[in-house]
Amino acid sequence: MSEIGEALAGSEPATPARGQEANSPFSTSPRLVRAAPLWRLLGPVRGYLIGCSILSALGAAAGLAPYIAIAEIARVALAAESVAAVSETIWTWVLIGIAGGALRLVLVFFSSRLGHYADAEILHDIRVKLVRRLGVFPIGWFRSVGSGAVKKVMTTDLEDMHQLIAHALGEIIGAAVAIIVGIGYLILVDWRMTAVTVAALLAWALFFKVAMRSMSLHLARLNAAEARISAASVEYADGITVVKTFGTGGRILERFAEAVREHTEAFRAWVDETRYSSAAARLLGSEMAVLAVVMVTGIWMISGDAMQAADLLPFLVVGIGLPTAIMPAVLGEQGLRRGRLAAGNIEDLLSRPGIPEALVARTPNGHRIEFDKVSFSYDGVSDAVSAVSAICEPGTLTALVGPSGAGKSTLASLVPRFYDVSAGAIRIGGTDIRAIPTPLLLSSMSLVFQDVILLRDTVRENIRIGRPDASDDDVRAAARAAQVDHVIERLPHGYDTPLGTESAGLSGGERQRLTIARAILSDAPIVILDEATAALDPDSESAVQAALAELTAGKTVLVIAHRLHTIAGAHQILVLDAGKVAERGTHAELIACRGLYARMWRAQQGGEAA
Numbered sequence: 001m002s003e004i005g006e007a008l009a010g011s012e013p014a015t016p017a018r019g020q021e022a023n024s025p026f027s028t029s030p031r032l033v034r035a036a037p038l039w040r041l042l043g044p045v046r047g048y049l050i051g052c053s054i055l056s057a058l059g060a061a062a063g064l065a066p067y068i069a070i071a072e073i074a075r076v077a078l079a080a081e082s083v084a085a086v087s088e089t090i091w092t093w094v095l096i097g098i099a100g101g102a103l104r105l106v107l108v109f110f111s112s113r114l115g116h117y118a119d120a121e122i123l124h125d126i127r128v129k130l131v132r133r134l135g136v137f138p139i140g141w142f143r144s145v146g147s148g149a150v151k152k153v154m155t156t157d158l159e160d161m162h163q164l165i166a167h168a169l170g171e172i173i174g175a176a177v178a179i180i181v182g183i184g185y186l187i188l189v190d191w192r193m194t195a196v197t198v199a200a201l202l203a204w205a206l207f208f209k210v211a212m213r214s215m216s217l218h219l220a221r222l223n224a225a226e227a228r229i230s231a232a233s234v235e236y237a238d239g240i241t242v243v244k245t246f247g248t249g250g251r252i253l254e255r256f257a258e259a260v261r262e263h264t265e266a267f268r269a270w271v272d273e274t275r276y277s278s279a280a281a282r283l284l285g286s287e288m289a290v291l292a293v294v295m296v297t298g299i300w301m302i303s304g305d306a307m308q309a310a311d312l313l314p315f316l317v318v319g320i321g322l323p324t325a326i327m328p329a330v331l332g333e334q335g336l337r338r339g340r341l342a343a344g345n346i347e348d349l350l351s352r353p354g355i356p357e358a359l360v361a362r363t364p365n366g367h368r369i370e371f372d373k374v375s376f377s378y379d380g381v382s383d384a385v386s387a388v389s390a391i392c393e394p395g396t397l398t399a400l401v402g403p404s405g406a407g408k409s410t411l412a413s414l415v416p417r418f419y420d421v422s423a424g425a426i427r428i429g430g431t432d433i434r435a436i437p438t439p440l441l442l443s444s445m446s447l448v449f450q451d452v453i454l455l456r457d458t459v460r461e462n463i464r465i466g467r468p469d470a471s472d473d474d475v476r477a478a479a480r481a482a483q484v485d486h487v488i489e490r491l492p493h494g495y496d497t498p499l500g501t502e503s504a505g506l507s508g509g510e511r512q513r514l515t516i517a518r519a520i521l522s523d524a525p526i527v528i529l530d531e532a533t534a535a536l537d538p539d540s541e542s543a544v545q546a547a548l549a550e551l552t553a554g555k556t557v558l559v560i561a562h563r564l565h566t567i568a569g570a571h572q573i574l575v576l577d578a579g580k581v582a583e584r585g586t587h588a589e590l591i592a593c594r595g596l597y598a599r600m601w602r603a604q605q606g607g608e609a610a
């Protein structure tokens with residue numbers, strides 16, 4: 001529990017996101033790409049980015065100097081009677097050209113460094129915020145959204161942010177400044193020729209705009225498809241055992257294929273939409289097209305004495321370079337668009353409400369659990385748990401039994417607030433659990449679930465999660481109490497053996513006892529067990545039962561059990577049926593009343609005897 005508690009302790013209050021649209025990884029509707037989330041997210045590094053932009057702008061302006069110098073040298077030389085007469089001016093332009101080129105290198109270098117500083121800082125900041133935020137989401141949210149969608153935000157969206165901050169921003173600003181300075185210079189040379197050149201560029205821009213018309217929509221569709229592929233891949237990897245066992249992977253592979261198909265279709269639609277206009281734009285925007293326009297107009301003006309021949313040179317040197325300068329701006333714009341989309345997704349995740357925390361936090365007085373007319377519905381339509389009332393006293397064991405789907409796991413998961421009750425209240429020590437700070441609530445209970453979750457860490461650290469400050473001796477004592485000490489000693493590096501996904505070859509029962517050792521170490525006063533001894537062989541089961549007896553002694557214990565003989569000694573048994581408490585009492589009382597429990601007991605005894 002304490003790892004969850006720690007994540008929660010570091011949580012930050014949610015920042016409400018303004019003006020957000022329904023968005024991709026967490027919904028299927030396409031997002032409107034907006035700048036506001038990006039602007040807010042980049043808040044901490046705006047200083048760096050402004051510096052990076054200024055240096056990039058100055059670098060781009062300086063980068064034009066060599067071209068302008070070449071054009072000016074040619075103009076001066078052509079206009080002069082002898083080159084010797086203008087040699088001083090020519091050398092000045094040579095120096096300006098060389099200095100401009102050198103300055104550009106220096107400025108671009110520092111601009112890029114600032115961009116990467118900003119990138120490293122903001123991505124670290126966002127990653128930390130995201131991880132903290134994930135810690136405050138109700139577990140139910142992860143189940144409904146899928147870890148693949150979260151993974152997409154943590155990988156693809158962060159990569160898009162990196163591309164934007166470290167590369168696209170500088171490229172866009174550099175290109176914009178190069179175009180403005182270039183056009184400004186050409187206006188000084190001849191405004192009429194400049195007008196013709198700019199008109200050619202505008203025609204190109206128009207074609208490109210048409211080509212990019214539905215880019216935003218397609219990008220959102222591609223984005224959503226990527227999220228689905230990611231979710232399906234994670235599902236496939238998680239369920240690989242089932243997939244291999246049954247050969248085809250059935251629905252999982254179908255979902256994966258569906259996501260890939262959707263991605264291909266979205267990509268094809270995007271290519272179809274843009275291929276003609278983009279090809280035409282490329283042709284019109286190529287240097288040759290602009291050169292043709294400049295040459296024809298220039299020669300026409302020169303032959304009509306409307307312009308001097310030397311004035312054509314700047315248009316040939318600088319003017320035809322403008323389309324080349326536009327491309328980085330266009331590519332950078334795509335980076336900006338992706339970055340804005342990514343920022344929207346990230347902000348969505350950061351602003352998603354976590355578990356609501358009470359304004360006035362209260363501390364429970366003891367560890368008595370009280371269910372007071374508790375109802376809960378997953379879909380808001382039908383109740384999975386309906387008006388359940390019960391009291392679990394400290395030092396007693398309450399068992400939840402009932403047919404499959406009766407609501408046992410749901411009721412148990414309401415106690416650690418994996419979900420919040422829809423009606424009624426759960427109190428611990430007389431305090432509504434919604435008023436208890438979540439880290440305190442979670443640290444007051446040990447949860448031992450059917451799914452054994454071991455982390456990629458040593459055996460020792462896997463147990464120590466239960467109490468991070470526990471000494472090695474405490475860890476060993478907990479392992480002994482959980483009957484797993486001798487198993488650990490036999491591992492290649494004992495307590496220092498790293499556990500991978502295969503958990504160093506530990507059996508199911510041994511893995512379960514490891515998590516029980518973790519719970520014993522945390523020594524929380526409330527224990528919730530969900531099917532802890534399911535699917536074990538008799539030897540493992542008796543070892544696990546002994547470990548559990550050690551864990552639960554003197555605690556407030558809530559056990560979900562299918563095999564009734566394991567809870568026949570419970571102080572109280574709640575028999576759930578269709579979300580309601582159908583019967584309650586001790587084993588003897590329930591057998592005597594010959595109801596649902598007695599039937600289940602007889603059926604199991606018969607089954608076991610057979």
Ligand SMILES: Nc1ncnc2c1ncn2[C@@H]1O[C@H](COP(=O)(O)OP(=O)(O)OP(=O)(O)O)[C@@H](O)[C@H]1O
Binds near residue numbers: 143384402407
């Ligand atoms: N995450 C979920 N989303 C929607 N419905 C759910 C979810 N989990 C359970 N349910 C539904 O809620 C009801 C109660 O399920 P729950 O898992 O609590 O029953 P259970 O008694 O623990 O069953 P089992 O013994 O089979 O584990 C069932 O109808 C189930 O389909």
